[in-house]
Amino acid sequence: MxxxxxxxxxxxxxxxxxxxxxxxxxxxxxxxxxxxxxxxxxxxxxxxxxxxxxxxxxxxxxxxxxxxxxxxxxxxxxxxxxxxxxxxxxxxxxxxxxxxxxxxxxxxxAAALAEHHLGAARGEASSLFLTVSTGIGGGVVLGGRVLRGERGQGGELGHITLLPGGPACGCGLEGCLEALAAGRALEREASYAYNRKVDTKELFQLFAEGEPKARRILLQAARYVGIGLASLVKAFDPGVVVVGGGLALNAPPAYWETLEEAYRHYLSGWEVPPLRRALLGxxxxxxxxxxxxxxxxxxxxx
Known part of the structure; x- marks a missing residue:
């Protein structure tokens, strides 16, 4: 076809x-x-x-x-x-x-559907996909189909609230996962910490050089992603969790180690679905x- x-x-x-x-x-x-x-x-x-x-x-x-x-x-x-x-x-x-x-x-x-059928979740009955880039989005796939919800607004994974009263989000609320851990959030925190404009590329470079502020900013964002994923697993219980997006896939190993540590910690006592990196870019x-x-x-x- x-x-x-x-x-x-x-x-x-x-x-x-x-x-x-x-x-x-x-x-x-x-x-x-x-x-x-x-x-x-x-x-x-x-x-x-x-x-x-x-x-x-x-x-x-x-x-x-x-x-x-x-x-x-x-x-x-x-x-x-x-x-x-x-x-x-x-x-x-x-x-x-x-x-x-x-x-x-x-x-x-759509990206969640692709990773489910053709990418990192291929062969699984269900999957949860999170993309961490300039913003944060994602989707849940059950029985081969995207979960849209009653009003078509299901799967807005970047807008779960993690920190009430936290930073303002583009959705109009505050403390969303996206407002805490997306690329724009990292740039906001870095620009404030260094008192000048800092983009994610420079933040990664500062991190590689061992700069303490950069390390704190990037790893705190990774923790938020891990906590968010753990909360979503408790809601949907997917067969596998897939993380993609330009920011996450280009992040240093310490980002992934921190993300997975938080993910597993906040699922203590629960069965933990495998955590995989997206394959389709x-x-x-x-x-x-x-x-x-x-x-x-x-x-x-x-």
Whole structure:
């Protein structure tokens, strides 16, 4: 079955044509700064170019997109990093532009789906995936399907509250895992500690040089991730836990050691699911979007 996967990001759009697990073609386009209908046009162009390159016409399209989604109506409720997508009927507009059925998935959920079926959790009955990067997201997969919840807002793993009254989060609340341990959080803490702007790349370098402030900042973030994962395991009891994202996968060994130590400590007395590193890297979102379409079409018996 040939499908197109679309991964919509704040700065770029990736489109790939898949025949089963085989990637036939991939194209990358910039996300239009003006947002709105320009995004729909760019997505449709990505589909057309990827199909032309693959020499194949896809049966359906899977779209991984940020922001809370109304799955029933095919609407993006809002996206913090892309303009003009407030209560935006992305499914209808993209179906009109491509004349193909479009299946939506949250971008972090799409990555979770990919790691479950094709990556570090392959062969497991259930999995929990956390991506630690500029922000923190993730998803839970049960019975091969993403857990969306009653209102489509399940799996917002980066927004569990770990520290009431803690740092403000982009979601509007405070003390979320993302506000404590994501890349932006590390940069906030480092910039304050060093009284100048410090990004994560420099923070890692300072850590490698043995700078005490950098060590304290990075390892405290790792502890928060471990504590958050332990809490999520108690809620979902997955077969395996997978951690990915650019920040986590590029972090030094001490980060992973601290993360796992906290994870195991806060699961003392519980059975502890294996903790694995993600395998699919930056391709997880695109693969997951394609899988979303594949599973939806297969479920309809086509």
């Amino acid at each position: 040939t499908v197109v996967g679309l991964d919509l990001g704040g700065t770029k759009i990736a489109a790939g044509v898949f025949d089963g697990e085989k990637l036939l073609s991939k194209v990358v386009l910039p996300t239009p700064e003006e947002g709105g209908m320009a995004v729909v046009e760019a997505l449709a162009e990505g589909v057309e170019r990827a199909e032309r390159e693959a020499g194949a016409r896809a049966l359906a399209i899977g779209l991984g997109t940020p922001g809370p989604l109304d799955f029933k109506e095919g609407i993006i409720r809002f996206t913090p990093n892309i303009r003009g997508l407030l209560d935006f009927p992305i499914r209808r507009l993209l179906e009109e532009a491509t004349r193909r059925p479009v299946y939506l998935e949250n971008d972090a959920n 930056g391709e997880a979102g695109l693969l997951g979007a394609a899988l979303t379409a594949h599973l939806a079409v297969r479920g309809k018996g086509q």
